[in-house]
Amino acid sequence: MTWLALLLVGCGVVDLANRQRAPRWLPPVLGAGVALVLGLLAGQTGLRLLALLVVAALVVLWSRTVARAFDGGRAWPPLLVLGGGVLLALVTSGLVAPAAGPLDGWWHGLTWPLAQGVPVERALLVLGVLLLQPSTGNVVVRLALAATGTVDPARTATQAAADPGDPSHELKGGRLLGPMERLLIVGLGLAGNLTAASIVVAAKGLLRFPELSSRKEQEQVHRLTEYFLVGSFVSWMIALGSLAILAG
Numbered sequence: 001m002t003w004l005a006l007l008l009v010g011c012g013v014v015d016l017a018n019r020q021r022a023p024r025w026l027p028p029v030l031g032a033g034v035a036l037v038l039g040l041l042a043g044q045t046g047l048r049l050l051a052l053l054v055v056a057a058l059v060v061l062w063s064r065t066v067a068r069a070f071d072g073g074r075a076w077p078p079l080l081v082l083g084g085g086v087l088l089a090l091v092t093s094g095l096v097a098p099a100a101g102p103l104d105g106w107w108h109g110l111t112w113p114l115a116q117g118v119p120v121e122r123a124l125l126v127l128g129v130l131l132l133q134p135s136t137g138n139v140v141v142r143l144a145l146a147a148t149g150t151v152d153p154a155r156t157a158t159q160a161a162a163d164p165g166d167p168s169h170e171l172k173g174g175r176l177l178g179p180m181e182r183l184l185i186v187g188l189g190l191a192g193n194l195t196a197a198s199i200v201v202a203a204k205g206l207l208r209f210p211e212l213s214s215r216k217e218q219e220q221v222h223r224l225t226e227y228f229l230v231g232s233f234v235s236w237m238i239a240l241g242s243l244a245i246l247a248g
Contacts, residue, residue, distance in 0.1 A: 001089075001093050001096070001121055001122075001124075001125050001245075001248070002042060002044065002096045002099050002121050002124060003044075003051055003052075003055055003089045003092065003093070003096055004086065004089035004090060004093065004125065004128070004245070005121065005124035005127065005128040006035045006038055006039050006042075006044075006052070006055050006124070006128070007035070007055050007058060007059065007085050007086065007089055007128070008086075008125075008128025008129060008131060008132050008136075009034060009035055009038060009124070009127060009128045009131055010031040010032060010034060010035035010055065010056065010058075010059035010062075011031065011059055011062050011082065011131075011132065011136050012031075012128065012130075012131025012132050012134075012135070012136050013027075013030055013031040013035075013131065014027040014028060014030070014031035014059060014062060014063045014066075014136075015027070015066075015135035015136040015138075015139050016131070016134065016135045017030050017031070018063075018066075018067075018135070019135045024067060027063050028059065028060040028063035028064065031059045031060070031062075031063060032056040032057075032059045032060050035052070035055050035056050035059055036052060036053075036056050038103065038124065039052040039055065040052070040101070041101055041102050041103035042099040042100070042101055042103045042104065042120065042121075042124065043097075043099055043100035043101030043103075043104065044099075045101075048096070048097065051092070051095075051096075055085075055089075058081065058085040061081050062078060062081050062082055062085070065077045065078035065081050066078045066139055066143070069143060069146070070142075074147075075143045075144075075146035075147035076143075076147050078139075078143055079140070079143050079144070079147065082140070086245075090245075090248075098119070098121065099119070099120045099121045099124065103120055104120045107120040107123060108120070125245070125246060126190075126246065129186060129242040129245060129246055130183070130186070132238070132242060133179055133182040133183045133238070133239065133242070134179040134183070135179070137178060137179060137182050137235060137238045137239075138175055138178055138179065140234065140238060141178060141231050141234045141235050141238075144230065144231075144234045145227070145230055145231055145234075148230060150226055150227055150230045150231075178231075178235045181200055181201075181235065181236075181239070182235060182236075182238060182239040182242075184197070184200055185197040185200060185201075185236070185239040185240070185243075186239050186242050186243060188200070189239075189240075189243040189246075190243075190246065194243075197239075201236060
């Protein structure tokens with residue numbers, strides 16, 4: 001799972017850098033650079049260096065396709081890049097030798113109780129999954145909404161100008177709530193308490209219900225409900241898929 005972990009780490013770093021409004025060249029360079037450095041420290045040398053370069057290339061490709069999608073391009077290419085990269089890493093996971101090198105020595109030298117008996121590959125995978133939740137998860141949700149035609153920014157902007165009381169204006173917390181709920185679900189899953197994670201999912205639906213109430217027209221409510229359901233289910237699938245990767 002080392003290659004998958006490095007891919008997730010790289011993509012997570014890319015999207016966190018993009019969130020800081022960094023220059024366009026910086027996120028792909030930073031993401032690919034972090035993946036390469038961690039891979040080399042984890043002993044991915046020799047022939048495995050070719051796989052490491054593929055991981056770095058996928059990170060750069062993810063960054064570029066996401067930028068194009070948000071500039072008005074198609075939303076499905078970055079989803080294919082990320083999904084294909086994860087699938088490729090999973091299929092080839094049996095070819096990866098156990099991580100070694102300086103990173104392995106440093107990890108096993110730690111005195112933290114949580115680090116005791118945990119392989120460095122597992123630690124890298126947990127790091128990649130955690131980095132995936134805050135910003136990359138939001139990016140995937142936005143891409144999925146755009147790819148399914150659930151979001152029409154031009155129409156929303158027109159309605160915002162025409163009706164300041166539109167209930168959609170109140171749905172401003174999703175970009176903060178999404179990462180928080182995904183991290184909470186992953187954390188509860190790692191702690192072995194998936195029942196509590198299901199309570200989080202149910203609670204979100206109850207708390208969001210008043211925001212989906214129409215003041216005027218039912219058509220607007222249906223659009224907001226679709227937006228909420230599609231975005232929420234994609235967000236939950238990211239968190240649950242992350243838990244499935246960690247359980248594999």
